[in-house]
Amino acid sequence: MKLLIIEDEASLSQMMQRALQEAGFVVETARTCAEAEEKIDLYEYDCVLLDLMLPDGDGFTLLRRLSELGRAERVIITSAKGSVEDKVKGLDLGADDYLPKPFHLSELVARVRSLVRRGNKGAKTIEVGNVSLNPDDRSATVAGRTLNLLHKEYHILYYFLTRPGRVVDKQSLAEAVWGDHADQSDNFNYVYQQVANLKRKLRDAGATIQIQAVYGFGYKLTEN
Ligand code: CA
Numbered sequence: 001m002k003l004l005i006i007e008d009e010a011s012l013s014q015m016m017q018r019a020l021q022e023a024g025f026v027v028e029t030a031r032t033c034a035e036a037e038e039k040i041d042l043y044e045y046d047c048v049l050l051d052l053m054l055p056d057g058d059g060f061t062l063l064r065r066l067s068e069l070g071r072a073e074r075v076i077i078t079s080a081k082g083s084v085e086d087k088v089k090g091l092d093l094g095a096d097d098y099l100p101k102p103f104h105l106s107e108l109v110a111r112v113r114s115l116v117r118r119g120n121k122g123a124k125t126i127e128v129g130n131v132s133l134n135p136d137d138r139s140a141t142v143a144g145r146t147l148n149l150l151h152k153e154y155h156i157l158y159y160f161l162t163r164p165g166r167v168v169d170k171q172s173l174a175e176a177v178w179g180d181h182a183d184q185s186d187n188f189n190y191v192y193q194q195v196a197n198l199k200r201k202l203r204d205a206g207a208t209i210q211i212q213a214v215y216g217f218g219y220k221l222t223e224n
Contacts, residue, residue: 001116002026002043006036006059007051007078016049019105020112033057037065041176045073046116049108050095052079052086063093069162070124070135074115078103126161129208129223133161142205152177153198160211160221169218195219 003020007013008031017027028043030036033056040048040062048066052059059077066073077090080101087098096115099108126133130143138154140147149157155177160168174191199211208224 001046002028003047003049003112004036004039004043004045004073005029005049006031006033006054006062007049008032008054009051015105016108019109023109023113025112031055033059033062036062040066040069040071040073044071047074047076047112049112050075050077052077052081052090060089060093063090063095067094070126072135074118076111076115078108126158128161128164128221131157131161131202131207131209133158142202142207145205147201147205149198149201152194153201156194156198160219164209164221164223167214167217167220171218173218 001024003025005013005016005020005027007016007029010031013029013031017029020027028039028045030039031054033054036054050059050062059079063075063077066075074097075095076097076099077087077095078099078101079086079090090098097111099111124135126135131140131147133140133154135158140149140154140157156173159173159176170188170191173195174188177194178190195211202210210222210224212220212222214220
């Protein structure tokens with residue numbers, strides 16, 4: 001079971017991490033919205049612990065992002081903003097639980113255990129045009145017919161389907177699909193190749209969406 005703690009207060013984050021690791025969880029941490037967004041784009045978690053007041057923005061933005069992406073992660077908001085409005089807003093935006101600060105670490109562990117026991121929410125199917133993608137079993141269909149995709153092609157399609165109409169630069173796409181450790185020039189050639197394969201598969205299957213090149217920048221997903 002893998003958890004992500006999003007918390008900018010270093011000492012608190014460390015204490016939470018230690019307690020949850022001792023309880024048997026694999027724990028990663030992020031200290032800013034930007035860092036959290038990067039991790040969420042790259043990895044999947046069983047549960048996310050979300051602080052609302054972060055140095056570069058508020059946690060509600062991340063909650064919206066998770067929901068936009070149709071993600072299955074359970075979310076517990078941990079916040080000193082104890083107002084009823086914040087709690088209601090958080091739950092409305094898809095959070096599963098709200099733990100006001102300060103809290104006891106034993107209570108945190110208990111809440112995480114109880115949520116994780118319920119299992120994940122089941123990721124939402126993502127649909128654009130006649131293309132639909134099911135993150136639960138990583139399958140894709142065009143007009144109801146299975147589209148056979150390789151692992152990386154699936155991830156590229158997921159990346160575009162969750163950003164329809166937005167221009168995606170090659171660097172971001174490469175990082176999201178391959179991670180940021182690979183050599184860049186190799187990466188870009190690989191991106192071209194994989195995107196070309198995916199475009200061909202979509203076209204052959206009669207998809208009503210297409211990945212268009214945006215000269216000098218990257219790509220954009222458009223609907224016919
Ligand atoms: Ca904070």
